[in-house]
Amino acid sequence: MRFSSFVTGFAAVLSTIACVSAADLTTDPAAESAAESTGLEKRALAKVYKSCTKAKQVAITFDDGPYLWGNDLITNLTKYNAKATFFVNGNNWRCIYGDDQISQMRALYKAGHEFGSHTWSHKNLTELDWNKLHSEMWKSEFVELSVTGAYFFAAEEALIRILGVNPALMRPPFGAYNNLVLSAVAARNQSAVLWDFDSEDTLGRNATAIKADYKAVVTKKLNNVLALNHEVVNSTVHDVIPYALETLSKAGYKFVTVSECLGIKPYQYTKAQGKKDTTWKC
Numbered sequence: 073m074r075f076s077s078f079v080t081g082f083a084a085v086l087s088t089i090a091c092v093s094a095a096d097l098t099t100d101p102a103a104e105s106a107a108e109s110t111g112l113e114k115r116a117l118a119k120v121y122k123s124c125t126k127a128k129q130v131a132i133t134f135d136d137g138p139y140l141w142g143n144d145l146i147t148n149l150t151k152y153n154a155k156a157t158f159f160v161n162g163n164n165w166r167c168i169y170g171d172d173q174i175s176q177m178r179a180l181y182k183a184g185h186e187f188g189s190h191t192w193s194h195k196n197l198t199e200l201d202w203n204k205l206h207s208e209m210w211k212s213e214f215v216e217l218s219v220t221g222a223y224f225f226a227a228e229e230a231l232i233r234i235l236g237v238n239p240a241l242m243r244p245p246f247g248a249y250n251n252l253v254l255s256a257v258a259a260r261n262q263s264a265v266l267w268d269f270d271s272e273d274t275l276g277r278n279a280t281a282i283k284a285d286y287k288a289v290v291t292k293k294l295n296n297v298l299a300l301n302h303e304v305v306n307s308t309v310h311d312v313i314p315y316a317l318e319t320l321s322k323a324g325y326k327f328v329t330v331s332e333c334l335g336i337k338p339y340q341y342t343k344a345q346g347k348k349d350t351t352w353k354c
Contacts, residue, residue, distance in 0.1 A: 118257035120249070123268040124296040124333035130289075130325045131296075131333040132313070133157045133267065134303040135190055135243060136274075139165050141309040142176030146183050148309075152317040154327030157338075158303070159190035159243040159265070160231070165304045167354035168230045174348065181235050186329040186338050188241035188265065189231065197244050197253045205256050209242070233346040237339045241265050241330060261340055265330055267300035271308065279307040286316040290323040296333065297325075 124131055134145070137160050149156055158180060162168045168177075181187060191197065191208050200208060231237055242257060243265050249257075257264055269289070271282045289297055299316075301308050317327065331338035 116258055117251055117254035119263040120254070120266060121263060121330075121334055122266045122298070124298050125335060126328075126333055127295050128325055129296045129328050129333045130320055131157060131298045131328055131330045132301060132316070133159060133243075133265075133299060133330060134301050135159045136161060136164055136194065137166075137303040138168055138170075138173035138177050139304045140172075141303060141306070142180050144309055145303065145313070146179060146185075148314050148317060149185070149327070150183065152321045152327060154317055154321075155184050155186065155329045155332070156327070157186040157188060157241075157330040159188045159241075161190045161194050162192040162230050163354040164190075164194045168234070169348070169352040169354055171348075174234050177234055178345070181237075186331060187231060187235060187237060188239045188243060188330070188338070189262075190243050191245055194245045196246055196248050198248045198250045202252065202256070205253065209256060209260070232343070233352065236343045236345040238341050240337050240340050263336070265298075265334075267298045269297045269299040271299065271301045271312065273305045273308045273312070274302050279311040282308070282312045283315045283319075286312070287319055289325075290319060298330070298333065 132154070134156060137158055145156070148154075158177075160168060160177070166173050168174075177187070189209070193208065195208050197205055197208065231239055240262055241264075242262050244253060247266050249264060254264065269285070271277065271285065273282060286299075297320075301313065303309060321327070329338065
């Protein structure tokens, strides 16, 4: 279900998870207007990470899934003892509640890979108003807030159902954000993760060019890399990533999750995975 009109009545609950006081907030007029319309208090903007902080580490990330080739990625990543991070959508290239998608996500998670939110349907968040913004961002998660012992459910969401994780990390589609978006991210106690290496695999770059970029990481002796890839591109999964894993591992780089390369926690909490029923649909 979408958040829509429920946000107005829920605003008082959301205000209790403000990160800091109003004096610490930097806003723009749109953010202030949204706060007034929903009754939300001003709050600090979410942290935006654009690069790793630890030497000789590579955080390979995959956007836009779950799709078709999760098991192939497990095979290649396991070969090099590599961990990766998947920023998933709810209903983009495939419905996240498909049996194959659930199976792939759970297999990746069991293998030690990490998951974050990439929103429900990959909309440009900067083009949405406050209510639509929360609907888009929260539909791919499950947000559980406690106020005086009572629990309020922002939505019946996918990541907590499928994996039992409430993500602490999200990636805005297209890397697009403004103060309103960051205020909403902060309201959910999350951080935004971008990148410093863009494969541009969904923009038409061929595998040869992308592999040359990964090779340049070695020749330029880069300290670390936070790499953007897409698991929906066949050549990325079956050509580029195997090459990158072999080339960078030989050069002494370690492949880690985003949370490890940043030194932060990946999830706000974890719990038992859910059992699929008729409400699991896109």
